[in-house]
Amino acid sequence: MGVLVYGGHQEIEIDDRMLAHLQIVIGSKLRRREGFFVSWAGAAGADCGRVTIWVDPAITLVFRYNAVTPGGIDREWLETLMAASNSNHGLLMTEQSAPLAAETIGVT
Numbered sequence: 001m002g003v004l005v006y007g008g009h010q011e012i013e014i015d016d017r018m019l020a021h022l023q024i025v026i027g028s029k030l031r032r033r034e035g036f037f038v039s040w041a042g043a044a045g046a047d048c049g050r051v052t053i054w055v056d057p058a059i060t061l062v063f064r065y066n067a068v069t070p071g072g073i074d075r076e077w078l079e080t081l082m083a084a085s086n087s088n089h090g091l092l093m094t095e096q097s098a099p100l101a102a103e104t105i106g107v108t
Helices: 014-029 074-087
Strands: 002-006 010-014 037-040 051-057 061-064
Touching: 002 014, 010 014, 010 051, 014 051, 014 061, 014 074, 051 074
Parallel strands: none
Antiparallel strands: 002 010, 002 061, 037 051
């Protein structure tokens, strides 16, 4: 498991392969100075069902990987994640088989 350090203090555990794809999407958006939402299901036993953060060029992010190489990048998955990041509701992190924009699954 890798870790996305958000705002210099909040650590979010994310699978290394997902983190590698997120780094590309986030890097691409931030190079264009575009902010967006990223959401994921809360951890089992957590007191929330979903967590959402605002990703913005002014917020410090650190991508920390467990493995030296996180695995291959899947271009189709990357394009799906990028499209979701461009939606009004932002990117909803899910397994590779189903990354969707939150609006696609009826989240408001």
